[in-house]
Amino acid sequence: QVQLVESGGGLVQAGASLRLSCAASGRTISTYPMGWFRQAPGKEREFVAAINRASYSTVYADSVKGRFAISRDNAKNTVYLQMNNLKREDTAVYYCAAQTSSGSYSYTPNYDYWGQGTQVTVSS
Numbered sequence: 203q204v205q206l207v208e209s210g211g212g213l214v215q216a217g218a219s220l221r222l223s224c225a226a227s228g229r230t231i232s233t234y235p236m237g238w239f240r241q242a243p244g245k246e247r248e249f250v251a252a253i254n255r256a257s258y259s260t261v262y263a264d265s266v267k268g269r270f271a272i273s274r275d276n277a278k279n280t281v282y283l284q285m286n287n288l289k290r291e292d293t294a295v296y297y298c299a300a301q302t303s304s305g306s307y308s309y310t311p312n313y314d315y316w317g318q319g320t321q322v323t324v325s326s
Contacts, residue, residue: 204229204300204315211296211320214288218324222283224298224317232276235301237313238283240294240322250296251283252307261307265291288324295319 210222222238237252251262251272260272271284281298299313306312 204231204234206298206300206315206317208296208298208317208320211322213323213325216289216324216326218288219284219286220288220322222285222296222298222320222322224281224283226279226281226300230276231274231279231281231300234315235307236272236274236281237299237301237307238272238281238296239299239310239313240292240296241319242294245294247297247310249308249310252301253281263308285322288322290324290326293322293324295321 205227207225235254238250239247240250241247249263250266251270253260253272253274257274269287274281297319298317300315301312302314303312
């Protein structure tokens, strides 16, 4: 079992930056691709970014490409999401997850371990 705990969310103005962290415990996450997802009120959970085990491959949703950066530190068992130039439409609860099934990084059923989420609110 892997326990994931997100932190770093908050209320910021448009154009600001935030860095989310996802700390894992119970098992090393070095064997899992890791992803970030988000869910806004009344909307489906959507893919944001993912990173493979060794950090040499990352993928992003078109809506965050060029503004967000995912990274991981396997020695610290932690995954990060650097979010720059935040927009109101980035407002959501952000979740990190460990991918346990092969296939698309953006397909939520491929992830078995999820954190409880951290709220990001962007005001104009």
